[in-house]
Amino acid sequence: MTETSHDTVRDLHGIRVLIMAADGPKLASESDSQTFLSAAWEHDAAMVAIPVSRLDAAFFQLSTRLAGAVLQKFVNYRVRLAVIGDVSEWSSASNALRDFIVEANRGRSTWFVADIDELSRRLAS
Numbered sequence: 001m002t003e004t005s006h007d008t009v010r011d012l013h014g015i016r017v018l019i020m021a022a023d024g025p026k027l028a029s030e031s032d033s034q035t036f037l038s039a040a041w042e043h044d045a046a047m048v049a050i051p052v053s054r055l056d057a058a059f060f061q062l063s064t065r066l067a068g069a070v071l072q073k074f075v076n077y078r079v080r081l082a083v084i085g086d087v088s089e090w091s092s093a094s095n096a097l098r099d100f101i102v103e104a105n106r107g108r109s110t111w112f113v114a115d116i117d118e119l120s121r122r123l124a125s
Contacts, residue, residue: 006021006022006023006024007019007020007021007039007043008021009043009045010116012116012119012120012123012124013120013124014123015046015047015080015123016043016044016045016046016047017045017046017047017048017049017082017119017123018039018040018043018045018047018048018049019049019084019116020036020039020048020049020050020051020054021051021054022051022053022054023053025054026054026055026056027050027054027055027056027059027070028056028058028059028066029056029066030066030069030070030073033069033073033074034073036048036050037073037074037077037079040079041079045079046079046080047079047080047081047082048074048079048080048081048082049082049084049116049119050081050082050083051084051085052083052084052085052086053085055083057090060087060090060091060094060097061090061097062094062100067100071104071109071110074109074110075109075110080108080109080110080111081109081110081111082110082111082112082113082119083111083112083113084113084114084115084116084119085114085115086114087101087112
């Protein structure tokens with residue numbers, strides 16, 4: 001395990017995962033995703049785990065298109081994304097967001113999980 005300013009790199013079932021610190025700059029615009037992707041490349045990580053606390057509320061409002069733009073950027077650069085934490089505050093208020101999360105979790109590129117243990121279990125299967 002390697003640590004860099006609160007971010008942690010862990011190997012989870014053969015996947016190098018950059019686990020971002022809970023505190024730090026928020027991902028609030030499409031251009032902010034470059035910061036997270038650059039950190040992934042710096043640590044040779046195939047996946048970035050971003051805590052909910054690092055995502056601006058606009059990410060969870062699908063009408064802003066921020067989530068779609070960010071997820072597309074990660075897919076384009078072949079870096080998997082895991083959103084870590086409780087998203088029920090937003091998903092309970094939006095059927096569209098709830099459906100979006102369910103659909104994302106069916107795929108392999110983006111997952112919404114409660115914690116790192118759940119991420120590890122998903123990567124194991």
